[in-house]
Amino acid sequence: MLDLDGDYAMRESSLSVRKIVIAGVLSAITILLGWTRLGFITVPSIVADATIMHVPVIVGGVVEGPVVGTIVGLIFGVFSFIQGTIPAFKDVLVAILPRLFIGITAWLVYIALKRVNRYAAVVVASVVGSLTNTVGVLGMGVVRGY
Protein backbone atom coordinates (compact mmCIF):
# COMPACT_ATOMS: atom_id res chain seq x y z
CA MET A 1 0.00 0.00 0.00
CA LEU A 2 1.11 3.54 -0.63
CA ASP A 3 2.69 4.94 2.48
CA LEU A 4 2.43 8.67 3.02
CA ASP A 5 3.95 8.93 6.44
CA GLY A 6 5.43 12.19 7.52
CA ASP A 7 2.38 14.36 6.99
CA TYR A 8 4.23 16.99 5.00
CA ALA A 9 1.26 19.33 4.79
CA MET A 10 0.60 19.54 8.51
CA ARG A 11 3.95 20.46 9.91
CA GLU A 12 2.77 23.56 11.74
CA SER A 13 -0.01 21.77 13.56
CA SER A 14 0.48 19.59 16.64
CA LEU A 15 -2.00 17.01 15.37
CA SER A 16 -1.31 15.05 12.22
CA VAL A 17 -4.05 13.77 9.94
CA ARG A 18 -3.34 10.31 11.30
CA LYS A 19 -3.86 11.37 14.90
CA ILE A 20 -7.06 13.27 14.15
CA VAL A 21 -8.62 10.35 12.29
CA ILE A 22 -7.57 7.66 14.78
CA ALA A 23 -8.83 9.77 17.68
CA GLY A 24 -12.16 10.27 15.89
CA VAL A 25 -12.64 6.60 15.07
CA LEU A 26 -11.72 5.43 18.57
CA SER A 27 -14.10 7.99 20.06
CA ALA A 28 -16.80 6.59 17.80
CA ILE A 29 -16.18 3.10 19.22
CA THR A 30 -16.39 4.47 22.77
CA ILE A 31 -19.70 6.19 22.05
CA LEU A 32 -21.02 3.09 20.25
CA LEU A 33 -20.19 0.84 23.20
CA GLY A 34 -21.92 3.21 25.58
CA TRP A 35 -24.93 3.92 23.43
CA THR A 36 -25.81 0.32 22.61
CA ARG A 37 -24.96 -0.77 26.18
CA LEU A 38 -22.63 -3.30 24.58
CA GLY A 39 -19.82 -1.85 26.64
CA PHE A 40 -21.41 -2.73 29.93
CA ILE A 41 -20.96 -6.13 31.51
CA THR A 42 -23.71 -6.73 34.02
CA VAL A 43 -22.21 -8.01 37.24
CA PRO A 44 -23.94 -9.19 40.40
CA SER A 45 -24.21 -5.71 41.87
CA ILE A 46 -27.28 -3.55 41.78
CA VAL A 47 -25.84 -0.07 41.63
CA ALA A 48 -23.29 -0.37 38.83
CA ASP A 49 -22.04 -2.43 35.92
CA ALA A 50 -18.52 -3.20 34.80
CA THR A 51 -17.54 -1.25 31.71
CA ILE A 52 -15.17 -1.73 28.80
CA MET A 53 -15.77 1.75 27.39
CA HIS A 54 -12.28 2.83 28.41
CA VAL A 55 -10.62 0.25 26.13
CA PRO A 56 -10.51 2.57 23.06
CA VAL A 57 -8.89 5.23 25.26
CA ILE A 58 -6.09 2.84 26.20
CA VAL A 59 -5.69 1.73 22.59
CA GLY A 60 -5.44 5.38 21.55
CA GLY A 61 -2.85 6.13 24.21
CA VAL A 62 -0.69 3.14 23.34
CA VAL A 63 -0.97 3.39 19.56
CA GLU A 64 -0.86 7.13 18.96
CA GLY A 65 0.47 8.71 22.14
CA PRO A 66 -0.83 10.85 25.00
CA VAL A 67 -2.57 13.53 22.92
CA VAL A 68 -4.87 11.05 21.20
CA GLY A 69 -5.37 9.21 24.51
CA THR A 70 -6.44 12.43 26.22
CA ILE A 71 -8.80 13.43 23.39
CA VAL A 72 -10.53 10.05 23.35
CA GLY A 73 -10.66 10.13 27.16
CA LEU A 74 -12.25 13.58 27.02
CA ILE A 75 -14.92 12.37 24.62
CA PHE A 76 -15.51 9.28 26.80
CA GLY A 77 -15.93 11.54 29.84
CA VAL A 78 -18.21 14.04 28.12
CA PHE A 79 -20.32 11.21 26.75
CA SER A 80 -20.69 9.47 30.10
CA PHE A 81 -21.60 12.86 31.58
CA ILE A 82 -24.31 13.47 28.96
CA GLN A 83 -25.65 9.92 29.07
CA GLY A 84 -25.16 9.30 32.77
CA THR A 85 -28.24 8.15 34.61
CA ILE A 86 -26.59 7.66 37.99
CA PRO A 87 -26.24 10.87 40.03
CA ALA A 88 -22.47 10.46 40.51
CA PHE A 89 -21.93 10.63 36.76
CA LYS A 90 -23.82 13.88 36.49
CA ASP A 91 -20.81 15.51 38.11
CA VAL A 92 -18.10 16.94 35.85
CA LEU A 93 -15.36 16.18 38.36
CA VAL A 94 -16.31 12.49 38.53
CA ALA A 95 -17.34 11.84 34.93
CA ILE A 96 -14.73 13.77 32.95
CA LEU A 97 -11.61 14.60 34.97
CA PRO A 98 -10.34 11.05 35.78
CA ARG A 99 -10.91 9.93 32.20
CA LEU A 100 -8.36 12.41 30.86
CA PHE A 101 -5.58 10.51 32.58
CA ILE A 102 -6.36 6.99 31.31
CA GLY A 103 -4.56 7.47 28.01
CA ILE A 104 -1.64 9.30 29.60
CA THR A 105 -0.86 6.65 32.22
CA ALA A 106 -1.28 3.83 29.69
CA TRP A 107 1.09 5.58 27.30
CA LEU A 108 3.69 6.27 30.02
CA VAL A 109 3.72 2.64 31.10
CA TYR A 110 3.91 1.49 27.51
CA ILE A 111 6.94 3.60 26.56
CA ALA A 112 8.66 2.74 29.85
CA LEU A 113 8.34 -1.01 29.29
CA LYS A 114 8.54 -1.10 25.49
CA ARG A 115 12.26 -1.83 25.46
CA VAL A 116 11.91 -4.79 27.82
CA ASN A 117 9.10 -6.58 26.00
CA ARG A 118 6.54 -5.06 23.70
CA TYR A 119 3.77 -7.52 24.44
CA ALA A 120 4.25 -7.31 28.19
CA ALA A 121 4.25 -3.51 27.84
CA VAL A 122 0.86 -3.57 26.12
CA VAL A 123 -0.61 -5.85 28.78
CA VAL A 124 0.71 -3.81 31.71
CA ALA A 125 -0.33 -0.55 30.02
CA SER A 126 -3.89 -1.86 29.64
CA VAL A 127 -4.05 -2.91 33.28
CA VAL A 128 -2.69 0.45 34.46
CA GLY A 129 -5.09 2.34 32.18
CA SER A 130 -8.07 0.39 33.50
CA LEU A 131 -6.95 0.98 37.07
CA THR A 132 -6.62 4.71 36.38
CA ASN A 133 -10.26 4.74 35.30
CA THR A 134 -11.55 2.68 38.24
CA VAL A 135 -9.50 4.35 40.97
CA GLY A 136 -9.97 7.83 39.52
CA VAL A 137 -13.73 7.62 39.15
CA LEU A 138 -14.40 5.88 42.46
CA GLY A 139 -11.91 8.14 44.24
CA MET A 140 -13.51 11.31 42.85
CA GLY A 141 -16.89 9.83 43.73
CA VAL A 142 -15.83 9.46 47.35
CA VAL A 143 -14.20 12.91 47.41
CA ARG A 144 -17.35 14.52 46.02
CA GLY A 145 -19.47 12.62 48.55
CA TYR A 146 -21.70 10.24 46.61
Next chain:
Amino acid sequence: MESIQFQRYITIGQYVAGRSLIHRLDPRTKLSAFLFLTLAITFSRSYTANAILLLVTLGLVLAARVSIRYLLSGLRPALPFILLLAIMQLLFYGNAYVPYRMEPVTLWRVGWIHVTNGSIQAVIVSTSRFVELLFLTSLLTNTTRLTDLTHGIEAMLRPYRRLGLPAHELSLVATIALRFLPLLAEQAENILKAQASRGAPIAQRGRLQFVATARQLAVLLVPLFVDAFRRAEDLILAMQARCYAGGRGRTCYVQLQFDRTDALVYGLTLVFSAAMLVLRNWFPI
Protein backbone atom coordinates in the same frame (compact mmCIF):
# COMPACT_ATOMS: atom_id res chain seq x y z
CA MET B 1 -32.61 -10.55 17.29
CA GLU B 2 -34.23 -7.32 18.46
CA SER B 3 -31.34 -6.69 20.81
CA ILE B 4 -28.70 -6.49 18.08
CA GLN B 5 -30.39 -3.94 15.85
CA PHE B 6 -28.11 -1.11 16.86
CA GLN B 7 -28.58 1.28 14.00
CA ARG B 8 -32.13 1.99 14.99
CA TYR B 9 -31.04 3.15 18.44
CA ILE B 10 -28.23 5.44 17.33
CA THR B 11 -30.18 8.61 17.80
CA ILE B 12 -27.36 10.63 19.28
CA GLY B 13 -28.06 14.28 19.74
CA GLN B 14 -31.76 13.58 19.37
CA TYR B 15 -32.40 16.96 17.84
CA VAL B 16 -36.04 17.87 18.12
CA ALA B 17 -36.95 20.39 15.47
CA GLY B 18 -38.59 23.55 16.75
CA ARG B 19 -38.73 27.29 16.35
CA SER B 20 -38.53 28.45 19.94
CA LEU B 21 -36.22 31.19 21.14
CA ILE B 22 -33.80 28.60 22.51
CA HIS B 23 -33.71 26.69 19.23
CA ARG B 24 -32.77 29.86 17.40
CA LEU B 25 -29.96 30.93 19.73
CA ASP B 26 -26.39 30.79 18.50
CA PRO B 27 -24.75 27.46 19.49
CA ARG B 28 -21.93 29.38 21.14
CA THR B 29 -24.43 31.11 23.41
CA LYS B 30 -26.07 27.83 24.29
CA LEU B 31 -22.75 26.15 25.01
CA SER B 32 -21.55 28.98 27.24
CA ALA B 33 -24.86 29.18 29.08
CA PHE B 34 -24.73 25.41 29.52
CA LEU B 35 -21.21 25.62 30.97
CA PHE B 36 -22.10 28.45 33.36
CA LEU B 37 -25.22 26.74 34.64
CA THR B 38 -23.47 23.36 34.97
CA LEU B 39 -20.84 24.97 37.18
CA ALA B 40 -23.50 26.65 39.30
CA ILE B 41 -25.35 23.33 39.72
CA THR B 42 -22.22 21.29 40.46
CA PHE B 43 -21.26 23.51 43.38
CA SER B 44 -24.71 24.14 44.84
CA ARG B 45 -25.27 22.44 48.18
CA SER B 46 -28.22 24.07 49.90
CA TYR B 47 -31.97 23.58 49.60
CA THR B 48 -32.57 27.17 48.53
CA ALA B 49 -29.93 27.20 45.81
CA ASN B 50 -31.24 23.95 44.35
CA ALA B 51 -34.83 25.15 44.44
CA ILE B 52 -33.81 28.28 42.51
CA LEU B 53 -31.77 26.28 39.98
CA LEU B 54 -34.58 23.76 39.50
CA LEU B 55 -37.03 26.59 38.76
CA VAL B 56 -34.62 28.18 36.29
CA THR B 57 -33.99 24.93 34.39
CA LEU B 58 -37.71 24.19 34.32
CA GLY B 59 -38.28 27.67 32.94
CA LEU B 60 -35.71 27.02 30.21
CA VAL B 61 -37.37 23.72 29.28
CA LEU B 62 -40.74 25.44 29.04
CA ALA B 63 -39.22 28.22 26.95
CA ALA B 64 -37.78 25.65 24.52
CA ARG B 65 -41.20 23.96 24.26
CA VAL B 66 -39.60 20.52 24.65
CA SER B 67 -42.02 18.20 26.41
CA ILE B 68 -40.99 17.40 29.97
CA ARG B 69 -42.36 13.90 29.59
CA TYR B 70 -39.94 13.35 26.72
CA LEU B 71 -37.03 14.56 28.84
CA LEU B 72 -38.00 12.35 31.75
CA SER B 73 -38.41 9.27 29.55
CA GLY B 74 -34.62 8.94 29.44
CA LEU B 75 -34.68 8.62 33.19
CA ARG B 76 -37.05 5.67 33.42
CA PRO B 77 -34.58 2.77 32.97
CA ALA B 78 -32.31 4.19 35.67
CA LEU B 79 -35.03 4.98 38.18
CA PRO B 80 -34.61 1.81 40.31
CA PHE B 81 -30.89 2.47 40.72
CA ILE B 82 -31.44 6.07 41.67
CA LEU B 83 -34.05 5.14 44.25
CA LEU B 84 -31.85 2.40 45.72
CA LEU B 85 -28.86 4.73 45.99
CA ALA B 86 -31.01 7.39 47.61
CA ILE B 87 -32.40 4.91 50.16
CA MET B 88 -28.93 3.63 51.02
CA GLN B 89 -27.64 7.17 51.40
CA LEU B 90 -30.58 8.04 53.59
CA LEU B 91 -30.46 5.04 55.91
CA PHE B 92 -26.85 4.01 56.36
CA TYR B 93 -24.66 7.05 55.89
CA GLY B 94 -26.05 9.32 58.56
CA ASN B 95 -22.63 10.17 59.96
CA ALA B 96 -21.00 10.82 56.63
CA TYR B 97 -22.81 14.05 55.84
CA VAL B 98 -22.52 17.31 57.72
CA PRO B 99 -25.68 19.31 57.03
CA TYR B 100 -25.31 22.73 55.45
CA ARG B 101 -25.82 25.53 57.99
CA MET B 102 -27.70 23.33 60.46
CA GLU B 103 -26.83 21.60 63.67
CA PRO B 104 -26.41 17.85 62.96
CA VAL B 105 -29.47 16.14 64.43
CA THR B 106 -30.10 12.40 64.54
CA LEU B 107 -33.71 11.86 63.61
CA TRP B 108 -34.03 8.11 63.81
CA ARG B 109 -31.67 5.43 65.01
CA VAL B 110 -32.37 1.71 65.12
CA GLY B 111 -29.39 -0.62 64.89
CA TRP B 112 -27.54 0.18 61.69
CA ILE B 113 -30.20 2.52 60.45
CA HIS B 114 -29.13 6.03 61.19
CA VAL B 115 -31.04 8.92 59.66
CA THR B 116 -29.79 12.45 60.24
CA ASN B 117 -30.85 15.78 58.79
CA GLY B 118 -27.48 15.68 56.99
CA SER B 119 -28.32 12.50 55.08
CA ILE B 120 -31.80 13.79 54.21
CA GLN B 121 -30.23 16.92 52.81
CA ALA B 122 -27.63 14.92 50.87
CA VAL B 123 -30.34 12.82 49.24
CA ILE B 124 -32.57 15.75 48.30
CA VAL B 125 -29.74 17.94 47.06
CA SER B 126 -28.01 15.26 44.97
CA THR B 127 -31.31 14.14 43.43
CA SER B 128 -32.34 17.64 42.49
CA ARG B 129 -28.87 18.41 41.13
CA PHE B 130 -29.17 15.30 39.00
CA VAL B 131 -32.57 16.30 37.63
CA GLU B 132 -31.32 19.82 36.87
CA LEU B 133 -28.30 18.53 34.97
CA LEU B 134 -30.39 15.97 33.11
CA PHE B 135 -32.78 18.71 31.96
CA LEU B 136 -29.92 20.97 30.97
CA THR B 137 -27.92 18.40 28.96
CA SER B 138 -31.04 17.11 27.20
CA LEU B 139 -32.08 20.67 26.46
CA LEU B 140 -28.73 21.39 24.81
CA THR B 141 -28.76 18.29 22.61
CA ASN B 142 -32.49 18.50 21.87
CA THR B 143 -32.43 22.08 20.63
CA THR B 144 -29.09 22.16 18.78
CA ARG B 145 -28.09 20.31 15.63
CA LEU B 146 -24.87 18.34 15.92
CA THR B 147 -23.19 20.26 13.13
CA ASP B 148 -24.07 23.52 14.89
CA LEU B 149 -22.64 22.15 18.12
CA THR B 150 -19.32 21.19 16.54
CA HIS B 151 -19.09 24.56 14.77
CA GLY B 152 -19.87 26.25 18.07
CA ILE B 153 -17.18 24.30 19.92
CA GLU B 154 -14.66 25.09 17.22
CA ALA B 155 -15.49 28.79 17.31
CA MET B 156 -15.27 28.88 21.09
CA LEU B 157 -11.88 27.14 21.18
CA ARG B 158 -10.42 29.36 18.46
CA PRO B 159 -9.04 32.03 20.83
CA TYR B 160 -6.96 29.37 22.62
CA ARG B 161 -5.19 28.49 19.41
CA ARG B 162 -2.37 30.87 20.33
CA LEU B 163 -1.67 28.67 23.34
CA GLY B 164 -1.25 25.73 21.02
CA LEU B 165 -4.75 24.30 21.31
CA PRO B 166 -5.81 22.83 17.97
CA ALA B 167 -9.43 24.04 17.85
CA HIS B 168 -10.23 23.03 14.30
CA GLU B 169 -8.60 19.63 14.72
CA LEU B 170 -10.53 18.90 17.91
CA SER B 171 -13.85 19.72 16.30
CA LEU B 172 -12.82 17.56 13.34
CA VAL B 173 -12.20 14.67 15.76
CA ALA B 174 -15.74 15.10 17.09
CA THR B 175 -17.19 15.29 13.59
CA ILE B 176 -15.34 12.14 12.49
CA ALA B 177 -16.53 10.32 15.62
CA LEU B 178 -20.16 11.22 14.94
CA ARG B 179 -19.84 10.38 11.25
CA PHE B 180 -18.29 6.97 11.98
CA LEU B 181 -20.85 6.09 14.63
CA PRO B 182 -23.55 4.72 12.28
CA LEU B 183 -20.91 2.96 10.14
CA LEU B 184 -19.43 1.17 13.12
CA ALA B 185 -22.91 0.40 14.48
CA GLU B 186 -23.71 -1.29 11.19
CA GLN B 187 -20.44 -3.19 11.34
CA ALA B 188 -21.06 -4.37 14.92
CA GLU B 189 -24.52 -5.50 13.88
CA ASN B 190 -23.08 -7.44 10.94
CA ILE B 191 -20.45 -9.12 13.10
CA LEU B 192 -23.02 -10.18 15.68
CA LYS B 193 -25.45 -11.43 13.05
CA ALA B 194 -22.68 -13.37 11.30
CA GLN B 195 -21.72 -14.97 14.59
CA ALA B 196 -25.34 -15.72 15.45
CA SER B 197 -25.92 -17.34 12.08
CA ARG B 198 -23.01 -19.66 12.81
CA GLY B 199 -24.60 -20.68 16.07
CA ALA B 200 -22.96 -18.34 18.57
CA PRO B 201 -25.16 -17.62 21.58
CA ILE B 202 -26.52 -14.08 21.65
CA ALA B 203 -28.47 -11.94 24.08
CA GLN B 204 -29.74 -13.46 27.31
CA ARG B 205 -27.05 -12.09 29.50
CA GLY B 206 -27.62 -13.07 33.10
CA ARG B 207 -26.15 -11.07 35.93
CA LEU B 208 -24.14 -14.05 37.11
CA GLN B 209 -22.68 -14.92 33.73
CA PHE B 210 -20.33 -11.99 33.52
CA VAL B 211 -17.32 -14.10 32.54
CA ALA B 212 -19.23 -15.55 29.59
CA THR B 213 -20.41 -12.05 28.64
CA ALA B 214 -16.86 -10.71 28.72
CA ARG B 215 -15.67 -13.54 26.51
CA GLN B 216 -18.48 -12.90 24.06
CA LEU B 217 -17.55 -9.21 23.96
CA ALA B 218 -13.93 -9.97 23.13
CA VAL B 219 -15.10 -11.88 20.07
CA LEU B 220 -17.06 -8.82 18.98
CA LEU B 221 -14.53 -6.16 19.94
CA VAL B 222 -11.48 -7.48 18.17
CA PRO B 223 -13.04 -7.56 14.66
CA LEU B 224 -14.68 -4.20 15.41
CA PHE B 225 -11.33 -2.60 16.24
CA VAL B 226 -9.65 -4.17 13.20
CA ASP B 227 -12.42 -2.88 10.95
CA ALA B 228 -12.32 0.57 12.54
CA PHE B 229 -8.58 0.83 11.99
CA ARG B 230 -8.94 -0.27 8.37
CA ARG B 231 -11.54 2.41 7.74
CA ALA B 232 -9.34 4.94 9.52
CA GLU B 233 -6.39 4.08 7.27
CA ASP B 234 -8.60 4.64 4.22
CA LEU B 235 -9.70 8.03 5.50
CA ILE B 236 -6.13 9.04 6.38
CA LEU B 237 -4.97 8.13 2.90
CA ALA B 238 -7.87 9.99 1.30
CA MET B 239 -7.24 13.12 3.36
CA GLN B 240 -3.51 13.10 2.69
CA ALA B 241 -4.06 12.51 -1.00
CA ARG B 242 -6.20 15.67 -1.04
CA CYS B 243 -3.51 17.59 0.86
CA TYR B 244 -5.62 18.32 3.91
CA ALA B 245 -3.75 21.04 5.74
CA GLY B 246 -5.59 21.67 8.97
CA GLY B 247 -7.66 24.63 10.06
CA ARG B 248 -5.33 27.46 9.11
CA GLY B 249 -6.95 29.84 6.63
CA ARG B 250 -10.05 27.69 6.32
CA THR B 251 -13.36 29.48 5.90
CA CYS B 252 -16.86 28.36 6.79
CA TYR B 253 -19.87 27.98 4.54
CA VAL B 254 -22.27 28.69 7.39
CA GLN B 255 -21.42 31.78 9.39
CA LEU B 256 -22.55 31.84 13.00
CA GLN B 257 -24.58 34.91 13.97
CA PHE B 258 -24.23 36.35 17.45
CA ASP B 259 -27.00 38.94 17.80
CA ARG B 260 -28.57 41.00 20.57
CA THR B 261 -30.70 38.17 22.00
CA ASP B 262 -27.59 36.03 22.26
CA ALA B 263 -25.74 38.75 24.10
CA LEU B 264 -28.68 39.15 26.48
CA VAL B 265 -28.95 35.40 27.22
CA TYR B 266 -25.18 35.12 27.59
CA GLY B 267 -25.03 38.03 30.03
CA LEU B 268 -28.02 36.86 32.06
CA THR B 269 -26.77 33.30 32.54
CA LEU B 270 -23.25 34.52 33.29
CA VAL B 271 -24.43 36.94 35.98
CA PHE B 272 -26.89 34.41 37.40
CA SER B 273 -24.35 31.57 37.61
CA ALA B 274 -21.64 33.81 39.02
CA ALA B 275 -24.08 35.01 41.68
CA MET B 276 -25.02 31.42 42.53
CA LEU B 277 -21.35 30.50 42.84
CA VAL B 278 -20.31 33.51 44.90
CA LEU B 279 -23.33 33.36 47.19
CA ARG B 280 -23.36 29.57 47.58
CA ASN B 281 -22.51 29.79 51.28
CA TRP B 282 -24.98 32.60 51.97
CA PHE B 283 -28.27 30.80 51.48
CA PRO B 284 -30.22 30.41 54.76
CA ILE B 285 -30.82 26.64 54.54
